Amino acid sequence: MENQTHLDRSEVIRKTQVWLKEVVIGLNLCPFAALPFAQETVRYVVLETSEGSEILESMRVEMRRLMETPAIILETSLLILPVAFKNFLDFNDFLYTANALLEQEGWAGELQVASFHPHYQFAGTVQDAPGNYTNRAPYPILHLLREESIEAALEQVQDPDEIYKRNIRTMEELGLAGIQRLWLKI
Numbered sequence: 222m223e224n225q226t227h228l229d230r231s232e233v234i235r236k237t238q239v240w241l242k243e244v245v246i247g248l249n250l251c252p253f254a255a256l257p258f259a260q261e262t263v264r265y266v267v268l269e270t271s272e273g274s275e276i277l278e279s280m281r282v283e284m285r286r287l288m289e290t291p292a293i294i295l296e297t298s299l300l301i302l303p304v305a306f307k308n309f310l311d312f313n314d315f316l317y318t319a320n321a322l323l324e325q326e327g328w329a330g331e332l333q334v335a336s337f338h339p340h341y342q343f344a345g346t347v348q349d350a351p352g353n354y355t356n357r358a359p360y361p362i363l364h365l366l367r368e369e370s371i372e373a374a375l376e377q378v379q380d381p382d383e384i385y386k387r388n389i390r391t392m393e394e395l396g397l398a399g400i401q402r403l404w405l406k407i
Contacts, residue, residue: 230269233303233360234267234301237362240358241254243407248388249391250391262292262294263299264283264286264295264297267301267303269304271302271305276315277319280363280365287367288332299362299364299365300363302363303361309338309342312336313336332366334366336363337357338356338357338362339359341356351392351393351396354392355392
């Protein structure tokens with residue numbers, strides 16, 4: 222069902238860009254995000270639907286665009302879902318379908334989907350655990366990434382498995398009060 226209120230797409234993109242700059246890049250949660258952001262090779266696609274089939278079709282179109290466009294022009298895409306998946310568990314369940322589409326289209330091993338949500342919660346954590354904020358964003362987001370770009374970036378990192386642990390430590394050191402101050406910028 223479509224959202225009946227007007228959605229300001231430019232405001233959705235602005236908030237997403239502020240989140241990228243202040244949180245993801247500013248806290249170095251993703252050491253690979255700064256370059257595509259600075260080079261403006263990130264595509265922001267705002268979807269004004271909550272229909273799973275429409276989201277999947279947009280995802281298919283965007284994956285095809287990534288596969289057909291050189292990385293120097295388009296490195297990665299963010300499918301921003303401001304009216305869909307208010308419930309994190311519904312979003313998390315949808316990721317199985319999104320990954321199945323990747324397999325079905327033959328792009329597994331070439332593309333992958335990362336996920337972010339305003340209420341992201343790792344299994345076994347309480348809702349307000351600071352570590353959950355490593356994957357929280359202003360809106361539900363399906364981040365489409367190129368596998369070869371990830372592999373190339375990981376070659377520059379001494380211990381890739383340490384990234385998520387460091388991110389959780391960063392958020393824990395910041396604490397909920399610090400995280401809330403940061404989110405006020407968004």
